[in-house]
Amino acid sequence: MRRVGEIDLPDRLAPGIPAWVTQIGVGVLCACGGGVVRFFFDLVSPGTGPFALVFPALILATLFARWQAGVLTAAISIFYAWRVVLVKEGPTAASLSDPTGIHRMLVIAAASAITIFIAEAFRRAVRHAAAERDREIADRDLFLAEFDHRMKNNFAIVAGLLDMQKRRAEDPATVAALESARMRVESIAQAHRHLYRGGDRLGVVEMGDYLHQLCGALAEALFLSGKVTLVCEAEAAQVPRDRAVSIGLIVNELVTNAAKHAFVGRDSGRIEVTFRNRDGGGWTLGVSDNGVGLPPTGAALSPGSLGTRLIDAFARQAQGRLHTESGPTGTRVTLDLHA
Template sequence: MAGLQQQSEELVELRLRLATVDQENEQLQIALEDVTRRLDAIAEESSALQAERRDLIADNAHLRHLLAQSQARFLEAQVSAGRDSQRPRTGLEGEISILNEELQVSLEELQVTAEELENANAALRVANETLERQVAERTANLDLAVAERDALIGRKDLLIREVDHRVKNSLQMVMSLLRIQARSAADAATRQALQTAVMRIQAIAQVHSMLHARNSAEGVAFHEYLDEICTFLGETLGVDGRRRRLEVEADAIEVPTDLAIPLALVTAELVTNAFRHAFGGETGSVRVCFRRSAGGGVELMVADDGCGLPADFDWSHGKGLGLQVVKAMAEQVGGRVDVARQDGTRFILKLPLP
């Protein structure tokens, strides 16, 4: 009883830790969304400043072109005026004098235009300096926001890894308590029920162990998981490789975390049921297959070459806890379970990948 009480306390503490981590995760998610909005706003401002800078550069180039043209015309006018002053005067001296005066006016206007262009150039240089300063400030703000976002993502990943580690340790402690109780139980049915509970908890703990080892909370390499969990199930159920065999065939597929745990429980239940009920103490083998299906999803098959299910047995309405777990997990992940009774029994769980 003391062991059960301690187990209950550990589970309560685990739930509290998970609730705390969920709250922190929500806060981090809100902060991450705020940083993302700030990044988008800064990016838009930076784009607008870059467009303004390009326009100012184009205006500067146009003004420089006009200034060059004005200076060329000014020099040409000066040369023409010098030539006219060296020519001998004729009867048209009055008209030439008028033309010279008009030319002088034109030269003065060109000089004014040149000064205006120079002033515009100076204003453009000031605008360029201001724009470059603003771009530098926006870039610094953007770098700071990116650094804050990366820090938040790193903290979130660290918290998730810590949760997986604590969950794995807590589940290992619960399994140890159940094993102790199983060894001390006098009733065979009680020992078997406790042993089944240990296998179910191990199926979940193994997923968290792989998440912690891979430093990732996004998904699980389920083909690796099948090898590990089936090895554990074989050792627990007395698979010796001669009278009883357990074979695993799996494609290299990574599944999301929220899909890995239901698949783990289904695997543990079906393999356990097969070895306990399919052979009646005789020799036999169980085969576990995990592969891609034709429709783009995946399918998990657990097949045995035992005596098979009775013809009138409806597995979906079975009263056993194991089959109820299989049905509940299949519904949770949106999958469908088909049963074939030829040459033993085959359970095939088909489900789409998100």
């Protein structure tokens, strides 16, 4: 019903059609519609409730084309009921010379005026509420755009500071740690960029586009050339923001670890990132390589290492379960995610 009150035909059809023309058209149309319904009622029960259909017709006219259309509809409908319907009850029923007939018409006219007043008040209240809603949406969109712009700048500043510090560092371990931190910031920034591309749903990230862009950024940052290729196959999926960030951080850690440790002593290799929709709901993330496999200790993914602790923490945040398979032909890490 609220949506009906938002439809203002004089506004929608202007300036092509003047407002008064629209109001007359709607008033006549509603009155004629009431007359047609009255005709079918008369076939079953002639003359029953002669003024009953006046009120639905004038309410519709008022809601769609303001009180002027409601007044016109009421005038036509009351005249029709008086001159056409009541005449079947006898000549005196449709005569204003009888005090009863005068009182009857005055009551109907007063009831019609009250109904038009209430319908017009409702229409204006709905229009006012709709205008307030549109203003709030516009303000929110402006705020989100400003927030998005500031967050992008903040991420860029943090990444730039880490990169600058990395360039000044001389210790290889410090350089590697700063680069890892920069890539983690970049992973979060990528998820943030896709947060406002979630279509009609706010707070979700389109994982297909997100992972493709993230893998592209990782390939560039890790200086992967033709010798070691990074392939991403991600299906379209709408994932809540917080879980998407955690998934992106897991991909960042696993791809970085594979690029650094999986191809020691080899000239070529392949890292593959997959993201699939599961039947029945949920998703499956897979990161695999065809490298040398995981050594028992001392590697980034060995038990107790920082890389392992981070990946386990991100998996819990993503509400998923990790499975790792490793051997001489490579390593595959799978994250099962429930919807």
